[in-house]
Amino acid sequence: MDYVYGMLGGVAGKTIIAPVDRYKLIRQIYGDRINLIQMVQKYNSEFHQPNKKILERVSIFSTLWKGNTLNIVRAGIFASVQLNLFQHLKSQTNVPLASAVSGFVAQTVSFPIDQWRTHWAQKLEFNKANNFKEMFQELRLLIKNKKVMQGYTASLVSSTPFNTINFTLKDFIEKKLILNRLQREHEILENLLWKETEKHKEILQKSLNNKRKNDILLSGLSGSIAAATTVTLLFPLDTIRRSIQVAPQKVSMFEMTRKLLSENQSSLFSSVRRLYCGYIPNVVKSTINYGIRWTVFDAGRS
Numbered sequence: 001m002d003y004v005y006g007m008l009g010g011v012a013g014k015t016i017i018a019p020v021d022r023y024k025l026i027r028q029i030y031g032d033r034i035n036l037i038q039m040v041q042k043y044n045s046e047f048h049q050p051n052k053k054i055l056e057r058v059s060i061f062s063t064l065w066k067g068n069t070l071n072i073v074r075a076g077i078f079a080s081v082q083l084n085l086f087q088h089l090k091s092q093t094n095v096p097l098a099s100a101v102s103g104f105v106a107q108t109v110s111f112p113i114d115q116w117r118t119h120w121a122q123k124l125e126f127n128k129a130n131n132f133k134e135m136f137q138e139l140r141l142l143i144k145n146k147k148v149m150q151g152y153t154a155s156l157v158s159s160t161p162f163n164t165i166n167f168t169l170k171d172f173i174e175k176k177l178i179l180n181r182l183q184r185e186h187e188i189l190e191n192l193l194w195k196e197t198e199k200h201k202e203i204l205q206k207s208l209n210n211k212r213k214n215d216i217l218l219s220g221l222s223g224s225i226a227a228a229t230t231v232t233l234l235f236p237l238d239t240i241r242r243s244i245q246v247a248p249q250k251v252s253m254f255e256m257t258r259k260l261l262s263e264n265q266s267s268l269f270s271s272v273r274r275l276y277c278g279y280i281p282n283v284v285k286s287t288i289n290y291g292i293r294w295t296v297f298d299a300g301r302s
Contacts, residue, residue: 027278067121103163151245170226220295
């Protein structure tokens, strides 16, 4: 059942923030060629066309979630493998190693779906629904052009340190700073309630129930804080690997980094800023996504 709870956590987190995630992806790939205002204008021009029927408007609205079908499949697999493998390895070895290995395995298993979703969701279209026929045509095109695994190495270079720092930091915040304090409070309460009376048992049980609820909420909170911090540190690596995934041909991380930095050479700040295109929506996305993911996972396990 733990694998099911991990999957549910990943699916719930990705579905709720899907429009933000798609905007982040487009900003990473297109850079300053398109921003939020331009995307909203493009969407409004399609949505508010005269003589549009209700179903057509619903179809246009659904394009904000374009690629989410693939994303929730990928997120479900990724989260289920990563969270459960992490919990298993954490008891056998140290947290950083468990984080790195679980992230590596989850990324490897789910990468083909991530590549498919990236190519499908990055298209600037707001005039049609999530057409499954076209979605599978995109997959056939990837297979034909041998691009299913393009960017895999870059994705490992990006995701492995992200997962290692993210999970290690989450574990540190949760256990060292928060849960230890709650454990001490519980031990004090347990020592005070040493008498075996029904009233004391009832009070102790209520305390334990409250502690479980707090643990679940604090797990989600620590997951959000850790994700936001890690995204800030490693976001350029994610931008580079996304750009490699949709590049017309295979390119190394060094070549793609140089290409992205050369897009705007007016100043050093402008060049570096290109690597952070989509950073703000990604912080919002990751904070909400990992908060929901850990909350659902721990709630199910408890």
